[in-house]
Amino acid sequence: MSELERTFLVDAPPSRPLSLLLLEDSVLDAQLISARFEEAGLDVRLVRVDNQAGFTRALEGCPFDLILSDYNVPGFDGLAALSAARSACPDTPFVFVSGALGEERAIELLKRGATDYVLKDRLDRLVPCVSRALREAEGELRRKRAEEALRKSEERYSLAIRATFDTIWDWDLETDFLHWNDTLQQVFGYTPEQLGSHPDRWAERVHPEEREQVVQGLRGAIGSSVEHWMAEYRFLCADGVWRHVLDRGYIVRESDGRPVRMVGAMQDISERKRTEEERQRLLQEAHRRAEFEQQLMGIVSHDLRNPLSAILMAGTLLLRHQDTQPWQARTASRIVSSAERAHRMIRDLLDFTQARLGGGIPVSPAPLDLHELAAQVVEEARTAHPGRELLLFRTGDAQGRWDADRIAQVLSNILGNALRHGLEGTPVRVETEGTEAQVLMRVHNQGEPIPPDLLPHLFEPLTRGGTRPGHSDRSIGLGLYIVRQIVLAHGGSVEVHSTADEGTLFTVRLPRLADARPASTDEERST
Structure with missing residues (x-):
């Protein structure tokens, strides 16, 4: 907070x-x-x-x-x-x-x-x-x-350079004598006597993974005609900690180009490294977020709204047609009802995106029977998938206060995944169970399990649970993220269990929020 x-x-x-x-x-x-x-x-x-x-x-x-x-x-x-x-x-x-x-x-x-x-x-x-x-x-x-x-x-880094708090070294190339100033102990923990006056003592404390490259670069600079040398490497301090070092040197040469002396400064840049890494992490996170919002807005505004408007218009025209048969009117009514719910979801999703996904998904709880809602969602799924077997089990009292459209969105999403990824020829089972304090919704299907390494991240945005061979799936992996956010907005929880033997089971737990009543023992089965 x-x-x-x-x-x-x-x-x-x-x-x-x-x-x-x-x-x-x-x-x-x-x-x-x-x-x-x-x-x-x-x-x-x-x-x-x-x-x-x-x-x-x-x-x-x-x-x-x-x-x-x-x-x-x-x-x-x-x-x-x-x-x-x-x-x-x-x-x-x-x-x-x-x-x-x-x-x-x-x-x-x-x-x-x-x-x-x-x-x-x-x-x-x-x-x-x-x-x-x-x-x-x-x-x-x-x-x-x-x-x-x-x-x-x-700014502190710039001032530190001007204040020469760096560890200064002076190397006599003719005698191979290396002198250190007193800041060596303040920065790296060694006294000049402990580190010694031979360059090999310094080279021994350069990280093994970088030692050969650093030493060869230094020798190469001395043997060439350049005046400056610089390298970044990890240096072993007296306390046993490896610190990132920026080392820079100036090569003093005789008039004929022969190197006679080299003066340089070692600077501890560990904190700067950590700051740069953190800034890169924040920039990458911001970039991923911006891409996510742009992709979501594009799909909602173009790929979904236009065809959905066409479906809604066609269904409405069918209902208004005077020669429509009763069974046709019922089918058109279901089409219009489903399209209107989807249109409301898209509107809410646009609001959600404009709010930068930072405040949670708003819900409007009202009295609702989850048994009836589940039956409606299952019936819509049967209409859309006439070749699949859907089993509906309803137990106990499912009265409570929830947002009907949002809960229908939760169940439709999970059920759609079960139909999409479930094994053909096997039934998909939907259960609603009322207990004293909460109502449970379960969706179960047989088929290839969700990979174990994906399960902990399944409800994160832009995560998809895989697709059956030969099956087309244009999902961007946002559905289960929204499912979890809706359930959390109702004070509930959602979990998934998936194995090859037992299949995949999603369980949603929703507190009644208000008007809770004891669960009954009656069971209804619809096939």
């Missing part, structure tokens, strides 16, 4: 109140917003302004932790408010709280620097949204601190 969250978004007494600036012309709406924070038990200092002049004055000095703004304020629109806030307080999170925002406008606001948005008829999202905004602001602050720390580290 971030520092800001610990300060403002937990039950412990806050060290100081959360300071919010609210641009809102409606006194009633401002009171409703303030009430949301009071209901959450948060100590909030809310400063309300209702016009451009007041908003501009309030921004002076950036005294606020977060800015909330209506999109439509008389004489002052939301884009202008966002621009003013980003100019005066670029690091302060900015959240729109408005009565109506279309999808395109919301995306445009996010692109222009808004942290998030909340609709006024969904103020139950306000506190979680503020929590996410503060968490993202804390992450950005940490990133800037890391960059500042790196800048200061490089």
Whole structure:
């Protein structure tokens, strides 16, 4: 949990109140917003302004932790408010709280620097949204601190060179006598007497994997006409630790080019090496994340939305046709229902991607019977795979509060994987079991097991469980990652067990969240 969250978004007494600036012309709406924070038990200092002049004055000095703004304020629109806030307080999170925002406008606001948005008829999202905004602001602050720390580290490195804290050595090439200055002990732990005056004593402490290359490079520089030599290698310190060293030398020559002396400096660059490796790791991680988001956005916006819209339109036309037979109407109705659910999933996935995948997938729990939901998902799968046998077992009471679309997405994804990767000619078994405190969903199939080395990473993004020979699979490996995120958003868990003998079994555990009732002993079987 971030520092800001610990300060403002937990039950412990806050060290100081959360300071919010609210641009809102409606006194009633401002009171409703303030009430949301009071209901959450948060100590909030809310400063309300209702016009451009007041908003501009309030921004002076950036005294606020977060800015909330209506999109439509008389004489002052939301884009202008966002621009003013980003100019005066670029690091302060900015959240729109408005009565109506279309999808395109919301995306445009996010692109222009808004942290998030909340609709006024969904103020139950306000506190979680503020929590996410503060968490993202804390992450950005940490990133800037890391960059500042790196800048200061490089500055210290530059000052250290000017202060000549390096270990200085002076080598008489005619007598082969090597002299060390006193910083040798401070940097590497040896006294000049311990390391000795012969170059071989130095060479013995160069790492064996690099010794031959370093020594040959040094001898080659002395034997040539160059004036400078430089090498990086690992050097054994007195405490037995190998340290990364940058060694540089200047070769003094007589007028005829004969080398007579060489003066140089050894610098411990271990910390710089670690900093460079960490920066490379962060850059690679950021690059992978950017590629992932771009790939996801491309698939959602092009590869999925266009054909899905065509399916939805075709199904709707079939339902409206006057000569449609009853069985055709039922089939078209299932097509439309499935397409509408998929369309909602894609919309939510776009919101999820725009939020940079940092705040978890939002869910809207409502009363639901998982037995009925499972039956609907299985029926849709039977329609899509008429040649496969699907068995449905339902046990106990499956009433509770969950997000129906999201849970259907979980079961559809796992069931789709079972049908796709399961052994042809063998049944796929779906179970829903109600217990006293939770409801379990299980999906089992026979076939090639998931490789053991892949199991620990199966629910990570861009991970795929393999494909049967001759089977086409254009998945980007995001499905099971979203499955786990949805289950976690419901306070549940998901696990997988896969062996050659027992097949593959996915188990989802969902707490009832509310309206929990004891499980019954009745069992229903549908084939």
